[in-house]
Amino acid sequence: MDDAPHPLADRFSRIRAIALDRDGTINVDVKYPHRLEDLQIIDGFAEFMAWAAETKLPVSVITNQSGIARGYYDVEAAHRFNAAINASIAPLGLRIEHFEMCPHLPDAGCTCRKPATGMLENLSARYGIAPNEWVVFGDQYSDIECASRFGALSVGLGAKFAAPGLAPISPDLVIGALGDFPAIYRQAIANSSRI
């Protein structure tokens, strides 16, 4: 049974770049996290980043930060928070290459706030990597809808996606946390290349 090809093996083998949601995906979402003391990295993030580096997949972040437009914090604070995430993995020689942030209010009508696809479009153009070669990880429906509209593979994280019948939109794959993904990917690729 374990030797059966993973249903997503073909999609996995097409992946050339990774886009991560930030709050609730990399770090615990403590509601508008922006102070350095708000940064609690979720277990498995460093392992995920090590796998991405080994697999030669660049990692970027796409994050809605309406707290900026709401006046809760400024863009410099958001940059400092992003830098602190990278500082946590820098000793391992790992790095998130780009942080795309939407600073706007939900009703601003911008083209970047997820589920809109503007941030993915920016990254796609920057890397010259097609929509269906991206995989997006996130803990909210808006992440999954954004991936789906764009044409990327979507991975839903956490409890919200565990009861598929109840979700308004279903990711292509559901896992507990980022750290679960490398083993699933490796097994799927290994099984598919054995055929």
Ligand SMILES: [Mg+2]
């Ligand atoms: Mg999130």
Ligand SMILES: [Zn+2]
């Ligand atoms: Zn925006």
